[in-house]
Amino acid sequence: MLRTHAPPSQDLFDVAIIGAGVVGCAVARRFALAGARVVLIEKGSDILSGASKANSAILHTGFDAPPGSLELDLIKAGRAEYLDIRAGLNLPLVTTGALVCAWNEMEAGKLEAIAAQGRANGITALKLMTGAQARTTMPGLSERLVAAIEVEDEHVIDPWTAPLAYLTQAVALGARFLRQAELVEGRFAGEWTLSTSTGDVRALSVVNAAGLFGDVVDRRLGFAPEFEIRPRKGQFVVLDKAAFAHVPRIVLPVPTEITKGVVVCPTAFGNVLVGPTAEEQDDRVRATVETETLEALLERGAQIVPALRAMPVTAVYAGLRPASESKAYRIFTRPEQRAITLGGIRSTGLSAALGLAQHALSLHRAFDAPPLVPVEPPPVALPNLAETRERDWQTPDHGEIVCHCEMVTRREIEAALASDVPPGDFGGLKRRTRAGMGRCQGFYCNARLAQMTKGRLATALAVGDGEGS
Numbered sequence: 001m002l003r004t005h006a007p008p009s010q011d012l013f014d015v016a017i018i019g020a021g022v023v024g025c026a027v028a029r030r031f032a033l034a035g036a037r038v039v040l041i042e043k044g045s046d047i048l049s050g051a052s053k054a055n056s057a058i059l060h061t062g063f064d065a066p067p068g069s070l071e072l073d074l075i076k077a078g079r080a081e082y083l084d085i086r087a088g089l090n091l092p093l094v095t096t097g098a099l100v101c102a103w104n105e106m107e108a109g110k111l112e113a114i115a116a117q118g119r120a121n122g123i124t125a126l127k128l129m130t131g132a133q134a135r136t137t138m139p140g141l142s143e144r145l146v147a148a149i150e151v152e153d154e155h156v157i158d159p160w161t162a163p164l165a166y167l168t169q170a171v172a173l174g175a176r177f178l179r180q181a182e183l184v185e186g187r188f189a190g191e192w193t194l195s196t197s198t199g200d201v202r203a204l205s206v207v208n209a210a211g212l213f214g215d216v217v218d219r220r221l222g223f224a225p226e227f228e229i230r231p232r233k234g235q236f237v238v239l240d241k242a243a244f245a246h247v248p249r250i251v252l253p254v255p256t257e258i259t260k261g262v263v264v265c266p267t268a269f270g271n272v273l274v275g276p277t278a279e280e281q282d283d284r285v286r287a288t289v290e291t292e293t294l295e296a297l298l299e300r301g302a303q304i305v306p307a308l309r310a311m312p313v314t315a316v317y318a319g320l321r322p323a324s325e326s327k328a329y330r331i332f333t334r335p336e337q338r339a340i341t342l343g344g345i346r347s348t349g350l351s352a353a354l355g356l357a358q359h360a361l362s363l364h365r366a367f368d369a370p371p372l373v374p375v376e377p378p379p380v381a382l383p384n385l386a387e388t389r390e391r392d393w394q395t396p397d398h399g400e401i402v403c404h405c406e407m408v409t410r411r412e413i414e415a416a417l418a419s420d421v422p423p424g425d426f427g428g429l430k431r432r433t434r435a436g437m438g439r440c441q442g443f444y445c446n447a448r449l450a451q452m453t454k455g456r457l458a459t460a461l462a463v464g465d466g467e468g469s
């Protein structure tokens with residue numbers, strides 16, 4: 001049976017964090033390492049139930065972030081910390097580098113300014129190239145390429161295991177993770193009483209990391225809204241692993257005012273993404289895909305890397321960015337009520353999460369709260385899912401293979417189900433193991449997975465469930 005904690009209303013936590021996206025998980029880790037008693041409150045049945053379940057998985061350098069912005073500082077801090085801790089947590093880094101590609105003279109005319117901005121942002125490993133030079137570093141690019149900037153330090157990571165590692169480390173330090181607990185109302189009277197759908201939680205301070213519901217949660221905490229979430233959808237096509245050989249680098253377009261644009265990008269799992277789009281919508285939950293848009297993405301991908309035209313599609317999906325009326329992160333602190341809002345973490349949150357967590361802790365230091373005594377990071381190493389490194393099936397005695405497309409062993413599935421932060425639903429199991437994420441999208445292994453997970457997920461897997469990608 002899934003281990004869930006009943007709301008510990010008798011306990012008083014130093015910090016309650018609302019929302020277990022990548023930001024909330026990183027904040028939970030940072031406060032736990034600082035010595036705080038931490039509770040992470042999540043309305044979904046698993047972590048990454050919102051924006052963080054679907055992104056491009058790029059660990060950004062910040063070369064194109066707004067100069068002088070807090071976002072830039074936090075991307076750089078988050079990236080630096082990821083590079084520092086990743087080996088200890090057994091997290092991958094695919095050292096792809098990126099090419100910002102200009103496909104006509106007008107775009108090429110913008111590259112000099114983009115490179116200058118990157119250097120002003122402190123990113124020095126940038127090189128302007130002709131189209132021919134760029135193609136020597138990635139021969140699969142179309143001959144139509146006019147010019148490019150190489151950004152050496154843009155990399156790809158595993159977007160799901162990283163936040164899981166952050167929370168696992170927090171839990172190893174005693175943090176509590178409450179799932180299926182929606183924050184309904186918060187009242188501050190010297191300390192916070194947070195009413196959730198499964199009971200009350202008491203805490204001295206609160207951090208709102210509710211992503212797509214950041215403004216709603218601020219209101220529920222009794223604050224006049226200072227920002228408004230305007231969800232921005234991004235649709236993706238996932239191409240088969242055969243495409244990976246043609247896309248060794250992240251291929252970025254020259255960005256527009258609204259979006260970083262459509263990217264062709266290898267993943268840590270050995271396939272290739274084409275996307276995302278940038279579409280405003282009101283719905284904060286449903287992210288649908290549309291055939292016409294997906295076909296346009298495929299066409300764009302093939303114009304950039306012609307060999308992609310022949311590649312089969314493995315999956316399609318869409319994610320929602322917690323964008324707001326402003327381009328800037330919407331970060332507010334209310335020292336009187338010991339409350340911090342980390343809102344509007346739009347399109348760089350995976351990269352900046354650890355930086356945002358450092359920032360939240362530094363804001364918390366100004367609060368009238370008992371001093372925290374930092375603790376040593378406990379040793380935590382997550383299972384590797386990256387194709388660029390050894391997987392479990394390549395090690396001795398791996399036993400039964402359950403998912404043959406992604407070569408997922410029964411041992412990996414059992415370990416995920418028995419872990420300190422086990423999956424709460426089938427999507428969570430897929431993100432922890434890759435089972436059902438390959439070519440057949442679970443057609444062959446779902447029945448076996450349903451059998452193995454029976455009674456062990458908050459939301460049971462129905463055979464034929466094609467959730468996620």
Ligand SMILES: Cc1cc2nc3c(=O)[nH]c(=O)nc-3n(C[C@H](O)[C@H](O)[C@H](O)COP(=O)(O)OP(=O)(O)OC[C@H]3O[C@@H](n4cnc5c(N)ncnc54)[C@H](O)[C@@H]3O)c2cc1C
Nearest residue numbers: 019021023043050051052056058183211234348349350351
């Ligand atoms: C298409 C796309 C591509 C992207 N590409 C990249 C990239 O390549 N690199 C990068 O760095 N970033 C990227 N991003 C951005 C990144 O994914 C986001 O910035 C990040 O996921 C935001 O995380 P979050 O924790 O703030 O929000 P969320 O992930 O939305 O987490 C908030 C959590 O709060 C929970 N919650 C909400 N309301 C309540 C409540 N009342 N009570 C309890 N819990 C609640 C939700 O269920 C959710 O789990 C991309 C995003 C998208 C959509």
